[in-house]
Amino acid sequence: MSLNFCILASGSSGNCSVIWTEEAAILVDCGCSARYIMENLASLGIPPENLTATVITHVHTDHISTSGFSFLLKNNIPIYLHKDIFEDLSRKYAKKVAKCINISFNKTFKVKDIVVDSFDVYHKDAHISHTLGFTFSSIVNVKKYKIGYVTDTGKICSKIIKSLVNSNILVMESNYNKTMLDSSFRPYDNKKWILSDWGHLSNESAASAIAEIKRLSTDNESLKYVFLAHISSHHNTREIAVNTTRKILIREGTSNINLLIPKRDRRCPAIRIS
Numbered sequence: 001m002s003l004n005f006c007i008l009a010s011g012s013s014g015n016c017s018v019i020w021t022e023e024a025a026i027l028v029d030c031g032c033s034a035r036y037i038m039e040n041l042a043s044l045g046i047p048p049e050n051l052t053a054t055v056i057t058h059v060h061t062d063h064i065s066t067s068g069f070s071f072l073l074k075n076n077i078p079i080y081l082h083k084d085i086f087e088d089l090s091r092k093y094a095k096k097v098a099k100c101i102n103i104s105f106n107k108t109f110k111v112k113d114i115v116v117d118s119f120d121v122y123h124k125d126a127h128i129s130h131t132l133g134f135t136f137s138s139i140v141n142v143k144k145y146k147i148g149y150v151t152d153t154g155k156i157c158s159k160i161i162k163s164l165v166n167s168n169i170l171v172m173e174s175n176y177n178k179t180m181l182d183s184s185f186r187p188y189d190n191k192k193w194i195l196s197d198w199g200h201l202s203n204e205s206a207a208s209a210i211a212e213i214k215r216l217s218t219d220n221e222s223l224k225y226v227f228l229a230h231i232s233s234h235h236n237t238r239e240i241a242v243n244t245t246r247k248i249l250i251r252e253g254t255s256n257i258n259l260l261i262p263k264r265d266r267r268c269p270a271i272r273i274s
């Protein structure tokens with residue numbers, strides 16, 4: 001038995017990840033082209049018919065693209081949706097949504113041997129009303145393993161931390177470096193939104209959250225892999241994000257974490273817990 005995880009793409013040009021066991025395979029967001037998703041799933045040995053579910057964090061195009069949504073519909077992949085996110089999706093893709101296999105969910109549901117839990121995060125604008133974070137848990141050799149997933153949130157609160165505690169693999173948005181954002185040529189309103197509680201997360205806030213999650217976990221060694229996700233191409237760099245996080249983790253007395261940065265256009269190596 002095994003629990004596997006791979007980020008296919010991360011960033012403002014497209015987000016998509018896959019979590020799979022021998023029984024189930026769940027796509028998290030679908031913000032890339034159908035071709036890219038299919039090619040990368042194929043490289044992991046996952047044909048589209050093996051996908052048992054999709055969950056969507058929110059309906060910004062980099063999390064569900066027109067092509068990605070068509071891929072889900074064409075392959076009849078069940079889309080588990082929060083009711084607010086279903087409404088956002090209906091506004092965006094009015095005709096297509098009628099064809100969608102919509103399975104609304106409460107906070108927790110099960111896809112075969114993977115338990116999916118969702119929680120509210122802080123990310124909305126004129127086009128989207130709701131964004132979720134997720135955890136995915138499965139039993140491997142009588143031990144429970146957990147993957148925590150948060151991209152796109154303006155802030156982290158104690159409820160989010162509580163949901164993510166005891167994760168073994170964590171995906172955490174680390175969107176911007178404030179100095180770079182302040183000096184960028186973005187329109188003032190856009191900058192203001194990114195910096196707001198409903199926009200995106202800074203490198204410093206992400207790092208503090210990671211340290212807090214590790215500190216509060218029952219087993220201090222349980223968190224092994226952290227992906228710094230959704231790094232902005234305009235107001236952040238991979239080096240700045242990693243160095244900032246490392247510095248804060250050291251300051252907080254946190255070590256033994258593999259810090260990884262997913263790419264925009266190439267999938268990460270898969271992580272296998274077995």
Ligand SMILES: [Zn+2]
Nearest residue numbers: 058060123152
């Ligand atoms: Zn977004």
